[in-house]
Amino acid sequence: MKLSASNIAWHAEDDVTVYQRLKALGFSGVEIAPTRWVQDAPYSAPGIATASSIARALNSDWGLSVSSMQS
Known part of the structure; x- marks a missing residue:
């Protein structure tokens, strides 16, 4: 079973702490807003480029993938 958590479940200033915890608990993904x-x-070309960069860092730094997107 693959586990994901929504990034609206915590405050942005807690990202690193939560990513560490998700990785430790065996989560493989983050559902992003x-x-x-x-x-x-966020849906402009620069916005998409920024989100793509963050997603790549999420994967390379924490081993977490974007599993889905919310509106």
Whole structure:
């Protein structure tokens, strides 16, 4: 079974702590709300580039993948 957690379940300042805990608990994914990562124009080309960069870092730093997106 694969486990994911929604990034709206915690505050942005807790990201590192939560990512560490998710990895330790065997989670493989994070469900993201795009506006949590990119507040202004998240679906614009620059917004998508920023979110993609964050997603790559999430994977390389914590071994977590974006499992789904919320609106």
